[in-house]
Amino acid sequence: MKIFSAQQIKNCDTFTIKHEPVYSLNLMQRVADSCVNWISNNFKDKEIFYIFCGNGxxxxxxxxLARIMYHKGFDITVFINESENFSKDAMSNLxxxxxxxxxxxFDFNETQNFNFKENxxxxxxxxxxxxxxxxxxxxxxxINFLNRVKLSKVAIDMPSGLSADHMINDNTVIFKADETLSFQFWKKTFLHPETGIYCGKVHLLDISLSEEFIVKEPTNEFVIGKKLIRGIYKIRNEFSHKGTYGKTTIIAGSxxxxxxxxxxxxxxxxxxxGLTFIVAPKCGYGILQTTCPEAKYIDGGENxxxxxxxxxxxxxxxxxxLGTAPETESAFMDFLKSCDKPMVLDADALNIIAKNSQFLKKIPTNSIITPHPKEFERLFGKTDNSFKRLELGREKAMELGIYIVLKDHHTQIITPENQVYYNITGNSGMAKGGSGDALLGIITSLLAQNYSPKDAAIFGVWLHGKAGDLAAEKFSKExxxxxxxxxxxxxxxxxxx
Incomplete structure (x- = not known):
């Protein structure tokens, strides 16, 4: 699914109005209808709604929305800014x-003394x-007042005060929603921790914007959806064997x-x-043979x-x-210099490379690295926020010709072609030691099965998050x-x- 800027979304609205064709007032009605359907299905125990409306x-x-909900039997109160001019369509609905x-x-000025009812x-x-x-x-x-009111809160389109595209300033005041009803598209700010925290749970509502515009409009930013994953996933050939699905070698442990x-x-x-090997020190031989009997053990050293x-x-x-002992560092760097095939690098492999910026250039082209924010900082330098970290990641992915899996709540897969894919599977229950180790194994296995580095990274991150969601449903996030x-x-x- 494409991520569009605020201007691109506005252009999509305009294109839809012109080429469908549909009156702008009717498009506004679609927005309201989609919201009413969602609210009716998700707030069946609520009867009273206070709707705060701007002038645009x-x-x-x-x-x-207020008018339709009233006719459906809800108790509706509207608040507006009487002192400002309304747009033509807003005035028509008012x-x-x-x-x-x-x-x-009521006017906004009357909010402070208004008696908000419970539930x-x-x-x-x-x-x-x-x-x-x-x-x-x-x-x-x-907005400050509404954020203090202890009631359920829903944002239409996006929380007021939040930009669709950019990091917020320190003094920006933003409506804090429990649910955000967004139309057709994810906004970039929904997907970053500093801004996404204001959105609560995001729900995409289809308002039938022009498919022609969506297909043709260019972007370098995407959300990973089921359609993309189904296009990547390779169904197994019944006439295959273990050699068909590659050799995976994991080098880990101390x-x-x-x-x-x-x-x-x-x-x-x-x-x-297809075939899995584990290079590990002798001290782990018994553990690995017992827990992973399907893998072939290769001696990597003593401890x-x-x-x-x-x-x-x-x-x-x-x-x-892996550890960062001197003999491990030396052996790893010799190995890195001798390789020209794409590989997957995480954890202590990245920490060793971070000790000397020249080591970055030894990473084989089309390799995949999977840093968490601190590992990324050690590799490439400190940034002020996740937006700037992403931009730095894009520069480095293009410069080094590698794929960067930047782990976060919504992990970003950054390609050498300057594309970014945001993952929306996964949950906070995965914020535990060992989750990243599992991700490395998944991506390496997919790469061995002849998925391209790009597809291995995208599919691997999605698989990892989706499995985490199933585990959380079964056992709880905690x-x-x-x-x-x-x-x-x-x-x-x-x-x-």
Whole structure:
């Protein structure tokens, strides 16, 4: 699914109005209808709604929403800014609302002394994506007040005060929603931690915007959806054998930290690797043979890995709890210099490379690195926020010719072609040691199965998150473990097949 800027979304609205054709007022009605359907299905226990409407098209949609909800039997109160001019369509809907005697209409100034009833819902239809100025004092005071009211809150289009495309300033005041009803598209700010926190749970509502515009309009930013994943996923040929699905070699583990090697190996096995090898120190031999009997063990040293005996036709994933002992660093750098095939790098492999910026240039072209924010910082430098971190990641992916899987709540896959794919599977239950080790194993296995580096990264991150969602449903976010995630990979593949 494409991510468009606020201007592109506005252009899509305009194109739809012109080429469908449809009156702008009727498009506003579609917005309202889609919101009413969602609200009716999700707030069946609520009867009272307070709708705060701006003077532009978002407010016009809120006024249309107020009218339709009233006719469906809800108790509706509307708040507006009487002192500002309304857009043509917003004014048309305001006149229709004022003709309904049972809908009370108040000015924003009356909010402070208003008696809000319990078990009601506040609906924010103030700005949407259309705000191209700073909120004035009256609007800022209103948003601050509404954020203090202890009621369920729904934002229409996006939380008022939030930009669709950019990081917020420190002093920006933003409506804090529990649910956000967005139309047709994800906005970029929904997907970053500093701004997404204001959105609550995001729901995409289809308002039948022009498919022709959506297909033709260019963008370099996407959300990973089921349609994309189904296009990537390769159904297994019945006349295949273990050699068909590649050789995966995991290089991981050190004394006292063999769990990471187990998790990476198990996830590689569970995600389809034909033949799986694990290079690990002798101290972990018994653990690995017991927990991962399907994998072939290769001796990497005594208590740490310092000699890598790798098959030339194997795809390597390296780093989980590898350690940074001098002999390991030396052996790893010699190995890196001798390789020209794409590999997957994580954890201590990245920490070793971070010690010298010249080491970055030794990473083979089309390799995949999977840093969390701190590892990214050690590799490429500190940034002020996740938006700037993403931009730096794009520069480095193009410069080095590699794929960067930038782990976050909505992990970003950055390609050398300057594309970004945001993942929306996964949950906070995966914020546990070992989750990243599982991801390395999954991506390496997919790369070994002849998925392209781009597809392996996208599919691997989505699989990892989807399995995490199934594990959270079964065990809870608090109690789920990375091993539970790995065990759910089979159910994810079954859902695709």
């Amino acid at each position: 098209n978002n407010g016009g949609g809120g006024l249309a 006149m229709k609302v004022k003709q309904i005697a049972r809908i009370d209409v 009601a819902v506040i609906i924010d239809a103030l700005f949407g994506t259309g705000l191209n100025r700073k909120a004035n004092k009256k609007e800022v005071d209103l 004394f006292g930290e063999m769990g990471a090697a187990v998790l990476a190996t198990k996830s590689a096995l569970k995600s389809g690797s 740490s890995n310092y000699h890598f005996d790798i098959n030339n036709d194997s795809v390597v994933g390296i780093g989980p709890s 109690a789920m473990l990375p091993t539970d995630l790995i065990d759910e990979l089979g159910n994810v593949f079954k859902s695709l097949a």
